[in-house]
Amino acid sequence: MIITLAGGGSTFTPGIVKSIALRREELEVDEIRLYDIDGERQRKVGVLVDWILHEDLGTDIKLTVTTDPKEAFTDASFVFAQMRVGKYAMREQDEKIPLRHGCVGQETCGCGGMAYGMRTIFPMVELIDLVEKYAKDDYWILNYSNPAAIVSEACRVLRPDARIINICDMPIAIIDVVCEALQIDKRDVEYDYFGLNHFGWFTSIRCKGEEILPELRDYIMEHEILLPDSYVKNAAKQGAMAGVKKDGGESGAEQNRHTKGSWYYVWKGVYEIMELFPEYLPNTYLNYYLQQKEFVEHSDPERTRANEVMDGREKSLFEGIDRYEATGEIDESIFYAGSHGDWIADLALALKNDTKARFLVICQNKGAIPNMPYDAMVELPAYIGKNGPEVISRDEIPLFQQGLMMQQVNCEKLLVEGCIEGSYEKVLKAFALNKTVPSIKVAKEVLDDMIEANKDYWPELK
Numbered sequence: 001m002i003i004t005l006a007g008g009g010s011t012f013t014p015g016i017v018k019s020i021a022l023r024r025e026e027l028e029v030d031e032i033r034l035y036d037i038d039g040e041r042q043r044k045v046g047v048l049v050d051w052i053l054h055e056d057l058g059t060d061i062k063l064t065v066t067t068d069p070k071e072a073f074t075d076a077s078f079v080f081a082q083m084r085v086g087k088y089a090m091r092e093q094d095e096k097i098p099l100r101h102g103c104v105g106q107e108t109c110g111c112g113g114m115a116y117g118m119r120t121i122f123p124m125v126e127l128i129d130l131v132e133k134y135a136k137d138d139y140w141i142l143n144y145s146n147p148a149a150i151v152s153e154a155c156r157v158l159r160p161d162a163r164i165i166n167i168c169d170m171p172i173a174i175i176d177v178v179c180e181a182l183q184i185d186k187r188d189v190e191y192d193y194f195g196l197n198h199f200g201w202f203t204s205i206r207c208k209g210e211e212i213l214p215e216l217r218d219y220i221m222e223h224e225i226l227l228p229d230s231y232v233k234n235a236a237k238q239g240a241m242a243g244v245k246k247d248g249g250e251s252g253a254e255q256n257r258h259t260k261g262s263w264y265y266v267w268k269g270v271y272e273i274m275e276l277f278p279e280y281l282p283n284t285y286l287n288y289y290l291q292q293k294e295f296v297e298h299s300d301p302e303r304t305r306a307n308e309v310m311d312g313r314e315k316s317l318f319e320g321i322d323r324y325e326a327t328g329e330i331d332e333s334i335f336y337a338g339s340h341g342d343w344i345a346d347l348a349l350a351l352k353n354d355t356k357a358r359f360l361v362i363c364q365n366k367g368a369i370p371n372m373p374y375d376a377m378v379e380l381p382a383y384i385g386k387n388g389p390e391v392i393s394r395d396e397i398p399l400f401q402q403g404l405m406m407q408q409v410n411c412e413k414l415l416v417e418g419c420i421e422g423s424y425e426k427v428l429k430a431f432a433l434n435k436t437v438p439s440i441k442v443a444k445e446v447l448d449d450m451i452e453a454n455k456d457y458w459p460e461l462k
C-alpha cells in the first residue's frame with residue numbers, strides 16, 4: 001500500500017506523514033513517497049520525514065523522495081495533493097496586487113484566489129493524468145491544493161471521471177476552536193454545514209446529540225471574538241497578545257498564531273458577522289466577502305499573510321531542518337501535526353476500509369441543495385465508503401446565502417471557462433462578478449496587473 005504526497009516539499013508534509021504513520025496499521029501502509037518539482041526543497045522536508053518515520057515513530061515504512069512522476073505514482077493507492085503553484089512568492093503577489101487597487105488581497109478569495117486558480121488548473125490536470133497513467137486503477141487523489149473551489153470546478157469540467165476528492169481543513173479548524181472555547185471533546189461533535197469551499201455556514205453543531213449553537217453564539221457575543229480563553233491566556237503569557245494591527249510573524253505555536261496578525265481578524269470577523277446575522281456560524285472566509293472594505297482598511301499592503309507565513313511556518317521549518325542536519329538535534333515544534341493531517345489520513349482510512357464515516361467534501365451538487373445548480377461544486381457533509389462520498393442532501397437554503405453563493409459560483413465557473421478558452425473577456429467578467437471587486441474598471445486594472453505578474457504561469461488571454 002503506497003501513499004504519495006504530491007507537493008512533497010510542502011510545509012504541511014511532516015504533519016501529514018505523522019498522521020499517516022500513526023494510522024499505519026489500519027491503513028496497512030508500506031511506503032510513503034514524496035513527489036515535488038522542487039527537488040532541493042523536498043529533499044530537506046524528506047530529512048525530517050525520515051526522522052518522523054524511522055526515529056520518532058520507529059516504523060518500517062519505506063520512504064522514497066523523488067521528482068520523477070513514474071517513480072512517484074507507480075502502483076500508488078492514494079495521492080495526497082498539496083501543491084502551491086508559484087509558491088509563496090506568487091501568493092505574495094496574489095495578496096498585494098489587489099490591495100494596491102483597494103481590493104481584498106487573499107490567498108484563495110477574490111482576485112488573489114482567481115489568480116492562484118488560473119496558475120493551478122493545468123498543473124492539477126497534469127497531475128491527474130500522471131496518476132491515471134501510473135497509479136493503481138482504483139487510486140484516490142485527495143486534494144488539498146488550493147484554491148480548492150476553482151480547482152474542483154476545473155477538474156469537474158476537464159477530468160470528470162478522475163477519482164479525486166477535494167477537501168478543506170478550515171471547517172474542522174473552526175470546530176477545533178469551538179471545542180476549545182466551549183471545553184468539549186471534538187469526538188462528541190457532529191455538525192451540519194452547507195456552502196462552497198471557503199464560503200459556507202454551519203447550520204447546526206451538536207455535542208452528544210445536543211444542539212450547542214445557541215451556547216456558542218452566547219460565547220462569541222460575550223467575548224466579542226471566537227477565540228478560546230486558553231489561547232488568549234497562553235499567548236498573553238508569551239507576550240504575544242494581539243489585536244495589534246500589522247504586527248510581526250507567527251510563532252511556532254499553532255494556538256498562539258491565531259491570536260495575532262491577520263489570524264486575529266479571522267476570528268474577530270466571526271463575531272462581527274454573527275452580531276448582525278446570528279442564525280448560523282459563518283466560515284471565517286466569509287469575512288473577505290462580507291467585510292471587504294474593513295479588510296482593506298486593516299491590511300498592510302506591504303506586509304500580508306504570505307509574509308507572516310514565510311517569516312513563520314516556512315522559516316521555522318526549514319531553519320529547524322538545517323539545524324537538525326548540522327547538529328542532529330530536533331525540535332518538534334517546527335512542524336504542526338494535528339487536524340490538517342488527521343483529516344486527510346482519516347479520509348483515506350474511510351475510503352480504504354469502507355467505514356462510512358462523516359466528512360465535509362467539495363462535490364458536485366446534483367440536487368443535494370435543491371435551489372443551487374445541478375453542476376455547482378458545493379461543500380456538504382458526506383458518508384465516505386469504498387465507492388467514494390455519499391453526499392447528504394438537505395432542504396433549500398435561504399435567499400441571502402443562496403444569492404451570495406450564486407454570485408460566487410458563477411464567478412468561479414466563468415473563470416474556469418475563461419482560463420480553458422483563453423478568453424480575456426470571460427476572465428474579466430469573472431473578476432467583475434466577484435463580490436470583493438467594486439467596479440469593472442477596478443476589475444480590469446487588477447486583472448491587467450495580474451496578467452503581468454503571472455506571465456510565467458497563466459495561459460495567454462486573448
Ligand SMILES: NC(=O)c1ccc[n+]([C@@H]2O[C@H](COP(=O)([O-])OP(=O)(O)OC[C@H]3O[C@@H](n4cnc5c(N)ncnc54)[C@H](O)[C@@H]3O)[C@@H](O)[C@H]2O)c1
Nearest residue numbers: 007009010011012037038082083084123144145146168169
Ligand atoms: N484545502 C485546504 O484547506 C488547505 C489547507 C492548508 C494548505 N492548503 C494548500 O496546500 C498547499 C501547500 O501549502 P504550503 O503552505 O505548505 O505550501 P508550500 O509552498 O510549502 O508547498 C507547496 C509545494 O508544492 C510544490 N509544487 C508546486 N507546483 C507543483 C507541481 N506542479 N507539482 C508538484 N509539486 C508542486 C512546491 O514546490 C512546494 O514544495 C497549498 O496549495 C495550500 O493552499 C490547503
Ligand SMILES: O=P(O)(O)OC[C@H]1O[C@H](O[C@H]2[C@H](O)[C@@H](O)[C@@H](O)O[C@@H]2CO)[C@H](O)[C@@H](O)[C@@H]1O
Nearest residue numbers: 107108146168169170171173174305309339340
Ligand atoms: O495562511 P496559512 O497558509 O497559514 O493558512 C491558509 C490556509 O488556511 C486554512 O487552513 C488552516 C487552518 O485553518 C489552521 O487552523 C491550521 O490547521 O492551518 C491551516 C493552514 O494554515 C484553509 O483551510 C486553507 O485552505 C488555507 O490554505
Ligand SMILES: [Mn+2]
Nearest residue numbers: 167168169170
Ligand atoms: Mn481550505
